[in-house]
Amino acid sequence: MTKLTIRTATTLDAAAIQKIYQPYVEETAISFEYEAPDAAEMTHRIQTYSNKYPYIIAFDEKQKAVGFAYATPYSSRAAYEPSCEVSIYVAQDSKARGIGQQLYDVLEYQLTIQGRRNLVAIITASNKASLNFFEKNQYKQVGYLPRIGYKFDQWHDVIYLIKSFLPE
Template identity: 50%
Template sequence: MVIREAKIADAKDLLAIYRPYVEETTITFEYQVPTLADFEKRIKQTLLRYPYLVAKRAGKIQGYAYAGVYKSREAYDWSCEVTVYVDSQAKACGVGSALYNSLEALLAKQGIYTLTACITAGNEASLRFHEKRGYEQVACFPKIGYKFGIWQDVLWLQKTLGHPPQVPTAFVPYPQLKES
């Protein structure tokens, strides 16, 4: 398996992985599948600040992971939200773990100390996956989302990368990290 940075040209394959999550699950709260142009824009926007990674095996993209802003205020620069999606044919094959291993390593180099993950309650596979990786549930927001005719609870999980220093080093945007 090869883990590499996502390219705009990957958007079609990534969208194919994401589509069933939108159409068939409450894992994402989107009602409509994004357009290819919207998905391309999301990749570009993410790469301005954070890594966006894909896992490829036997010539096929099997999953992707990325980080995003937890909150836009400067005081949150050392925290981010992480997300992973795996092709239904590649689940439980180590794709998600390989993606998160690479993503977390890059985020640590950027000066990120706190990772958050937002999971719809009832998504036991994702909850177990994150708990195995050291994430702990820190919040539950009851009936905060509505999809498929049912109110959904949302869980927030958190993981700390190392021990945050008394005064953090400056956050390094992903493009600067790649240059160094």
């Protein structure tokens, strides 16, 4: 497992985050964005979400940014406040080194401290690695939307997963 420094992301990290995220947009259907946001847009996203939700970044021993994770509102309606959507991205050249798990552990801890009770992951159905990751972290599949996203000239299914900290 790679030894990481994980800290709260700031707007100064926007370019590094953009660099990690760009291949997910341009080369995969993991992100449903068509065009990769630039550093200015990433700055805006960090500013927008980090006021209420964790937005974290990981650096390896050489101080290279190797991943980031964040949470966003599940919905803008007030009743959804205890719930959020989680996202994790690891640099393409840094996968399979335990970075995603370390980021997730910090993210989940921070969200539970904030009082978040339902964590939602929305995953492209063909993204087996992410599905396995979230299932390993006790997420349960609660929804399946067939052919809901269109990217790279084909339709993609989406799976909703949830981890709840509420009593059954």
